[in-house]
Amino acid sequence: MDWxxxxxxxxxxxxxxxxxxxxxxxxxxxxxxxxxxxxxxxxCIMIQGMLLPQAGDYIRSVLFFVFAAAAVISAGLMITDRNxxxxxxxxxxxxxxxxxxxxxxxxxxxxxxxxIVYAGAIIVTxxxxxxxAQQAGTATSYDQQPIQPLMxxxxxxxxxxxxxxxxxEWGAIDGTSTNEHAEPRQFIAVPAEIQPNPLSQAPHDNPxxxxxxxxxxxxxxxxxxxxxxxxxxxxxxxxxxxIAIAPRRAQGTL
Amino acid sequence: MxxxxxxxxxxxxxxxxxxxxxxxxxVFDGLRTTGQHVADFHPVTxxxxxxxxxxxxxxxxxxxxxxxxxxxxxxxxxxxxATACPARCIDIVAQDAPKDDPHWADRDKFPKSFVIxxxxxxxxxxxxxxxxxxxxxxxxxxxxxxxxxxxMMFDKEKLLSVFDQTKDSAHNPVRTHKGKLGxxxxxxxxxxxxxxTSVRADDRSAKANSAGVIE
Amino acid sequence: xxxxxxxxxxxxxxxxxxxxxxxxxxxxxxxxxxxxxxxLERKLxxxxxxxxxxxxxxxxxxxxxxxxxxxxxxxxxxxxxxVNKFLYVLAPGISxxxxxxxxxxxxxxxxxxxxxxxDGQFPYIIAPGVDLxxxxxxxxxxxxxxxxxxxxxxxxxxxxxxxxxxxxxQVVSYEIPLGMxxxxxxxxxxxxxxxxxxxxQADAGILGWNIWFQPLACVIFFAAAMAEAQRLPFDLSECExxxxxxxxxxxxxxxxxxxxxxxxxxxxxxxxxxxxxxxGGWHFPWIAEPDSQYLGSTLVKVLVLLTKSxxxxxxxxxxxxxxxRFRFDQLMGLAWKVLIPLATLNVVCVMIVKxxxxxxxxxxxxxxxLFLGAGLIGTQSSRPFARRTSEPVAEAxxxxxxxx
Numbered sequence: 090m091d092w093x094x095x096x097x098x099x100x101x102x103x104x105x106x107x108x109x110x111x112x113x114x115x116x117x118x119x120x121x122x123x124x125x126x127x128x129x130x131x132x133c134i135m136i137q138g139m140l141l142p143q144a145g146d147y148i149r150s151v152l153f154f155v156f157a158a159a160a161v162i163s164a165g166l167m168i169t170d171r172n173x174x175x176x177x178x179x180x181x182x183x184x185x186x187x188x189x190x191x192x193x194x195x196x197x198x199x200x201x202x203x204x205i206v207y208a209g210a211i212i213v214t215x216x217x218x219x220x221x222a223q224q225a226g227t228a229t230s231y232d233q234q235p236i237q238p239l240m241x242x243x244x245x246x247x248x249x250x251x252x253x254x255x256x257x258e259w260g261a262i263d264g265t266s267t268n269e270h271a272e273p274r275q276f277i278a279v280p281a282e283i284q285p286n287p288l289s290q291a292p293h294d295n296p297x298x299x300x301x302x303x304x305x306x307x308x309x310x311x312x313x314x315x316x317x318x319x320x321x322x323x324x325x326x327x328x329x330x331x332i333a334i335a336p337r338r339a340q341g342t343l
Numbered sequence: 344m345x346x347x348x349x350x351x352x353x354x355x356x357x358x359x360x361x362x363x364x365x366x367x368x369x370v371f372d373g374l375r376t377t378g379q380h381v382a383d384f385h386p387v388t389x390x391x392x393x394x395x396x397x398x399x400x401x402x403x404x405x406x407x408x409x410x411x412x413x414x415x416x417x418x419x420x421x422x423x424x425a426t427a428c429p430a431r432c433i434d435i436v437a438q439d440a441p442k443d444d445p446h447w448a449d450r451d452k453f454p455k456s457f458v459i460x461x462x463x464x465x466x467x468x469x470x471x472x473x474x475x476x477x478x479x480x481x482x483x484x485x486x487x488x489x490x491x492x493x494x495m496m497f498d499k500e501k502l503l504s505v506f507d508q509t510k511d512s513a514h515n516p517v518r519t520h521k522g523k524l525g526x527x528x529x530x531x532x533x534x535x536x537x538x539x540t541s542v543r544a545d546d547r548s549a550k551a552n553s554a555g556v557i558e
Numbered sequence: 559x560x561x562x563x564x565x566x567x568x569x570x571x572x573x574x575x576x577x578x579x580x581x582x583x584x585x586x587x588x589x590x591x592x593x594x595x596x597x598l599e600r601k602l603x604x605x606x607x608x609x610x611x612x613x614x615x616x617x618x619x620x621x622x623x624x625x626x627x628x629x630x631x632x633x634x635x636x637x638x639x640x641v642n643k644f645l646y647v648l649a650p651g652i653s654x655x656x657x658x659x660x661x662x663x664x665x666x667x668x669x670x671x672x673x674x675x676x677d678g679q680f681p682y683i684i685a686p687g688v689d690l691x692x693x694x695x696x697x698x699x700x701x702x703x704x705x706x707x708x709x710x711x712x713x714x715x716x717x718x719x720x721x722x723x724x725x726x727x728q729v730v731s732y733e734i735p736l737g738m739x740x741x742x743x744x745x746x747x748x749x750x751x752x753x754x755x756x757x758x759q760a761d762a763g764i765l766g767w768n769i770w771f772q773p774l775a776c777v778i779f780f781a782a783a784m785a786e787a788q789r790l791p792f793d794l795s796e797c798e799x800x801x802x803x804x805x806x807x808x809x810x811x812x813x814x815x816x817x818x819x820x821x822x823x824x825x826x827x828x829x830x831x832x833x834x835x836x837x838g839g840w841h842f843p844w845i846a847e848p849d850s851q852y853l854g855s856t857l858v859k860v861l862v863l864l865t866k867s868x869x870x871x872x873x874x875x876x877x878x879x880x881x882x883r884f885r886f887d888q889l890m891g892l893a894w895k896v897l898i899p900l901a902t903l904n905v906v907c908v909m910i911v912k913x914x915x916x917x918x919x920x921x922x923x924x925x926x927x928l929f930l931g932a933g934l935i936g937t938q939s940s941r942p943f944a945r946r947t948s949e950p951v952a953e954a955x956x957x958x959x960x961x962x
């Protein structure tokens with residue numbers, strides 16, 4: 090039982106969060122929502138103790154917690170809202186909050202690109218489809234109730250738990266947190282300093298250059314060239330596939 | 344009835360030439376046109392309350408009831424206008440003309456009451472067309488206002504007063520000439536208005552036996 | 559003087575003074591300019607159509623914006639009973655917020671080099687030193703579509719919904735050529751910071767303005783930006799003849815006014831961006847060079863930039879009353895079949911020049927060749943909406959005969 094004792098700080102909030110999300114999922118039976126909300130809040134407060142933003146920088150910590158709370162709460166609402174349109178809007182808020190976190194971590198390009206691609210295009214397309222598909226009065230239960238709420242919640246939280254455990258291991262090992270009182274159980278949510286990629290071609294001698302276009306280009310088309318090309322190829326294949334599937338004009342659509 | 348495919352005339356999009364397909368010359372061409380209007384500025388605006396519009400003489404405004412040369416109402420209470428009216432806004436009560444009065448010797452009937460609901464009226468001018476004695480006419484008065492619905496029911500006296508008011512104005516209706524009333528058949532020196540769109544001889548509507556019925 | 563004012567404040571507050579001051583100035587000026595742009599647009603459209611335009615309030619109608627503003631503020635703010643109230647109220651706010659936020663990284667004067675937040679220099683930009691300013695603008699303006707799509711959907715009206723659908727498809731499509739068209743500039747300058755792009759041109763003189771190297775990109779940028787702002791000829795989402803008012807059909811009073819304000823702020827941003835990115839910003843030969851230090855040179859630079867932007871605002875407004883609206887398939891075709899390939903090829907041209915260290919002036923004939931090539935392809939392409947050559951189906955004949 091050593092393991093569980095050592096990790097109860099992580100396991101209990103995870104279980105609580107899992108229960109909260111399952112409880113709040115829309116279902117045929119009316120459940121008092123307050124139970125799920127309280128459980129979720131308790132989980133958030135418990136896990137909050139493990140998040141150590143960079144010490145000393147007051148504004149940074151406040152911003153981190155604002156963005157993080159907005160992201161987690163919007164994500165919970167996105168899963169548990171009955172109305173698909175609202176779910177899509179909560180999804181947009183999640184994206185924006187996460188982009189705020191990216192900005193805090195000196196990744197402005199990633200942040201802006203995520204906003205353009207996800208918030209500006211993909212979620213708009215979601216909304217487009219939902220608004221077209223959802224006619225007033227005909228909204229039946231099939232798009233308001235999850236099919237497998239328990240399974241989905243459990244699997245999701247197992248994934249979250251694995252991620253958190255891994256992060257915790259890393260935080261304990263490298264210990265670069267500026268927080269003097271870092272305990273081995275805690276992990277750093279905002280890394281104290283950005284370690285240069287050892288494979289990178291350009292040494293980051295100028296800290297102001299982090300996040301600039303030059304460094305970004307080096308990183309994307311130097312360090313991660315293979316990943317970028319693979320991703321590009323996948324997207325190209327998807328585009329060609331979409332064009333191939335789409336009916337021809339001679340077939341009478343459009 | 345489905346449209347006969349032979350009657351469908353397909354209009355082909357003309358092929359774009361090189362400069363048209365680059366879009367920009369057309370854009371600049373349009374900008375030149377609009378820019379010329381800005382540079383060479385001749386407004387056609389009329390300042391309405393100060394400047395009254397110069398309406399064409401066939402404008403259809405408020406009705407009037409004409410008087411004949413003896414000052415009597417010209418109307419013979421034949422009900423043709425009320426029958427022709429598509430909005431059914433004309434209400435006439437006819438009365439026999441007094442037989443023993445030499446003043447009314449030439450008339451059988453006259454309207455005891457003649458009421459037009461100016462709010463119901465659609466100002467189509469059918470009454471004017473129907474009238475055999477050129478009694479009812481539409482004037483150039485267009486800015487008709489009223490504080491109540493009752494006020495907008497124009498009775499015989501009101502309609503006659505419209506005549507008194509407009510007979511000497513520059514915009515006296517075409518069929519009467521400065522208060523001197525002609526006969527209904529005096530159409531000879533009026534030019535007819537052409538149709539709104541030109542009709543070709545091979546149009547279906549032109550070949551139809553009667554107006555409004557196709558095949 | 560500004561430095562002394564800043565020093566009155568406590569230490570922790572000093573970095574906030576300048577941004578706050580700049581935001582206040584930009585916001586107020588923007589509101590005033592927007593209302594007078596509406597008057598200008600009404601006057602301009604009147605002149606083009608041989609009318610006089612608003613002339614009753616004040617001399618030459620100059621107080622018309624005040625009357626309009628008062629009317630919008632005092633009018634009854636109708637919220638129809640069938641709408642989704644929260645989103646209905648939120649949508650105009652999003653619309654204004656995003657368009658105003660986009661202005662944060664647009665310089666409106668000569669931004670001092672080596673700027674710091676506390677040394678009392680007026681920054682002439684709300685957020686100085688944003689290295690990815692262009693990407694920031696695209697990110698923020700891509701969010702503006704939420705105002706439209708939420709307003710349209712929350713109104714619970716079929717015309718609003720149709721307008722919102724059109725707007726979302728249009729904005730998502732035109733973001734791509736908009737972003738692609740400025741990639742060439744970023745490659746030429748080596749930065750995506752708007753200030754740096756401006757300085758790069760100013761240092762190179764009038765023959766270093768990006769319009770000489772990227773004329774095609776300028777056209778693509780301008781067209782795509784107008785489509786993003788839903789201006790005619792791209793205002794499919796609110797076209798009056800088909801959709802009543804489009805996505806703002808159900809809006810009235812100040813909520814409608816906010817949508818309008820957002821649109822005009824967008825127009826101002828486009829004009830500033832076009833003049834900064836392609837026409838040298840505040841630079842003008844002899845009177846506003848980077849090293850001109852005469853008295854009032856800063857003011858002259860601001861005026862030069864404002865004049866350039868104003869010229870583009872006039873062009874945008876003249877285009878509105880000149881060009882008829884596109885059909886929706888033409889709109890999408892323009893984005894996907896014309897602008898995106900051209901923008902991509904343009905980027906490839908810049909890459910070739912940079913890679914082989916060619917003279918940058920090669921870009922001018924390259925752009926011209928791309929443009930003319932596109933025109934040539936346009937003459938050869940098929941017209942998809944011309945008459946179908948196939949005969950009508952046999953059933954129609956049978957039915958026809960039966961009817962006889």
